[in-house]
Amino acid sequence: MLKGQLPTAVSDITSRLVSFPGPSGLQVVGYIDEGAEDVWNERVVILAPRYGETKKNNLQLAYELVANGFKVLRFDQTNHIGESDGAMHAFTLSGATEDILAVVDYVDRFYEPSEVVLITLSLSSRCGFRACAQDSRISRFVSLVGMLDMDRTLRAIYNRDFFGELKAGATWSRVDILGFEIEGDKFYQSLVDSDMLNLSGTLIDSAQVSAPVLHLCAERDLWVEREDVDQVMSCCCNGRVVSIPSVGHELNENPESLKFAIQEVMAFCAEGLAGNSDALCVPDMKVLLRQNRLERSKLQASMDFSESESEFWGEYLGKFGIIEDAKYYVEYFDKMSALLGAIQPSDVLLDAGCGNGFYGISIIRALIRDSSVRGSLPQPIHYCAMDLTSHGLTRSYSRHTESLVEFQRQQLCDSGAVGFSYRKVDFDAVGGELGAALPFTDGSISKICCSLVLSYLKEPLNLMQEFYRVLKPGGVAVVSSMKPGCDMTVLYHDYVTQDVGGEGEQDASILLSAAGRIKLKKDTGVYQFFDVEELEHLAAQVGFMETRSCRSFGHQANVIRIVK
Ligand SMILES: C[S@@+](CC[C@H](N)C(=O)[O-])C[C@H]1O[C@@H](n2cnc3c(N)ncnc32)[C@H](O)[C@@H]1O
Incomplete structure (x- = not known):
């Protein structure tokens, strides 16, 4: 040509x-x-x-x-x-x-x-x-x-010798391979028989x-x-x-x-x-x-997606916490926090779809850092975590409490000026013509973190519209999505290749299974991963103007920062 x-x-x-x-x-x-x-x-x-x-x-x-x-x-x-x-x-x-x-x-x-x-x-x-x-x-x-x-690849993915275990006499009527349950014993026997x-x-x-x-x-x-x-x-x-x-x-x-x-x-x-x-x-x-x-x-x-979204995410988040120290997660949340900017006195922060509360943790860490530099008590701020599952909210709460107590201990005070609250909300029932409003008055929120959530909603535009309503003029939102065609297994590679042993190995295989299920839901159009232009378009449709974008999360997620 x-x-x-x-x-x-x-x-x-x-x-x-x-x-x-x-x-x-x-x-x-x-x-x-x-x-x-x-x-x-x-x-x-x-x-x-x-x-x-x-x-x-x-x-x-x-x-x-x-x-x-x-x-x-x-x-x-x-x-x-x-x-x-x-x-x-x-x-x-x-x-x-x-x-x-x-x-x-x-x-x-x-x-x-x-x-x-x-x-x-x-x-x-x-x-x-x-x-x-x-x-x-x-x-x-x-x-x-x-x-x-087959043997080497499965060992690389799971860091586990599946077939060695079967050879040594383990029996698996069902085993989950990348999100699908298959008859492990028969699968293995057939591999052996057919060389x-x-x-x-x-x-x-x-x-x-x-x-x-x-x-x-x-x-x-x-x-x-x-x-x-x-x-x-x-x-x-x-x-x-x-x-x-x-x-x-x-x-x-x-x-x-x-x-x-x-x-x-x-x-x-x-x-x-x-x-x-x-x-x-x-x-x-x-x-x-x-x-x-x-x-x-x-x-x-x-397809038969019989479990509810709440059940699905409850199970997912239960295992997700274990990899919070993996390299890509740490980098990613550092980036999200940096894009949202330093916490200002009287900030009201919304963590929309908080999952296990990673963003909340990063706020507490920032407060500890700031107060040790400035040597003064923080100004009042409020962080509000929302999610579909009680599972995630409970995990967020218990992890935040631990860190907040540590913060108060360092400050030798009861720092009531830092408020954390939790609320169960189904974003699919929010916004639009028939939906409920987010429980905030217009222009009352300073910063919104919405990390890897929009993709899983039926009408992401409705939530985006609510973000615009509740943000203060000049308020910032950072919104992300896995990129279309992302390789989610890359994210777990870091974790599964650490020598975690025992339960950790099982957790890794459950994570990979969840990743397989997310991929299937994406392939069938139940979920939708957005490229940067699509995220920007969603934001522009509801009135956000100033937009910056980047890649993070092992290059697998698109992130945009938008200002009201
Ligand atoms: C991939 S996780 C991301 C969690 C967290 N923001 C993070 O980045 O670690 C997706 C989150 O969206 C939440 N979620 C999915 N559908 C939702 C809905 N309809 N309403 C509220 N939260 C929802 C899930 O419960 C889960 O916590």
Whole structure:
């Protein structure tokens, strides 16, 4: 493509639901994405979902491929989430491999393509190597941030030897792997029986793959060892490794890295095609977004999020406190406090969605610091914590009390000038035409901290509007959201790699499970992570003018500071 030339947007793309028999008679459900018949380049690309995701997560890549002449079949695995048959707890890697082989059969039978290209992501790459070793109809294989050693990866993520424990006789009817309960014993036994437990099996498979293989590895991947990748690829007779710069295992985290990866994939898929040029076409955004909306509402309707939000956050916060000393949290709360600015006499501070009360703790620390510098008692201030769950409020209260007592001890006084209060409020019932008001009069609050809360509300704009009402003129709010495509596992890496042992290990796995559930709710549109422009737009809609933004939290969260 010439410099400065815009890519052509293709709007003639359709998606058609198909289903066909997979392993053990289970139906596999997928979408055929295709453009006009006369632009088809005779190649079909199969997109296998990664663990814990559905065909919807592959929609963008599929449409990019279709815009450039390919037909795509993206499907849901059986015994997994999504529309295919079977229940997630029965998931195995050998079952997921059989799904791929069933899809190859289907594609071969109905389209008789000149080439079948397989693209797998993360854990499904392990199945991809097995499928390619068994079925030579797969003529090209892309392993995107492929996990090649199940045992090593799980140990890296959880800092726990799951399989060693099972080998030593532990029994797990159910085990939570990244937010999904699966039958641990059966999963393990199937890995052993199919030789998919560790790297040695992958090396054997890769030696049998005759198709060209492109392995794209992420430069900052915490979960896949580069030496494993190099070993596996050196066994392939026609393998190539490309490193994707400036990103970890979650490619969506960095749009530039994702773009780079898509271009590499596209070029590899198109190798050998007559008239192949590097003039990339793109799908028309309207067409892509329409299909995305359709699939999101279908997925939402099919998921069972039976626990209430209050139960969900209660359980989450119960485990969340343990990592408050992790590097990224400390940095993040320092930044939030710095953006809100030094506490002034008579400040009234609102911690909206206080969780375990981290912001309150940072206020008390600042007071201790200030008074030791100035040697005087603080001026009266008031901090008000609000949250949906009594769980979080109780934890906040007990932690704050401890710190406040310490503060008073240092001051040798009963510093009644510092008031802390707690209130249970459901922000989903606040603001808008029918909602209640926040329990403050207009212009009565000096500072608002709203850390990682808006994403979980049905109408975040309503709360933002209330913030504007209750803030004093010149008052400041700092509001944050995880960034779209963030990699939440990065945040826990710091914690799980500390040698915490015992209960700490269990807590880490519960945290990772909660992160998996948050991701699923985000993928289905129940939650929404905002980019900076979206946060700024929410703020501007209710009247905030002065806005500053930054990244924090291990680069995974967007933060804006707004002034009334
Ligand atoms: C990810 S936590 C963030 C907690 C805290 N602000 C922090 O940054 O550590 C999300 C918080 O939002 C709260 N929350 C979620 N939905 C809410 C709602 N509808 N009303 C009030 N709080 C809510 C949860 O209870 C939880 O404490």
